[in-house]
Amino acid sequence: MGSRIPPQYRSSRYVVHDWRGRRLHQPPRGYHWVQHGGDYMLVAIASGVISQLIINGMR
Numbered sequence: 444m445g446s447r448i449p450p451q452y453r454s455s456r457y458v459v460h461d462w463r464g465r466r467l468h469q470p471p472r473g474y475h476w477v478q479h480g481g482d483y484m485l486v487a488i489a490s491g492v493i494s495q496l497i498i499n500g501m502r
Contacts, residue, residue: 447491448484452477459483467497 459476477484485495
């Protein structure tokens with residue numbers, strides 16, 4: 444964690460809006476979930492810094 448996601452993944456098409464349906468916890472204010480394949484990253488919206496990573500849906 445602490446790395447930044449590449450700029451192309453900061454677009455809205457990768458943002459997970461249905462985080463409940465994917466059994467993810469609610470993102471804190473200023474963060475959102477981003478999906479890449481089967482992986483999920485909790486990312487700071489302003490900076491793109493990754494706070495949490497879930498690989499292939501495994502917790």
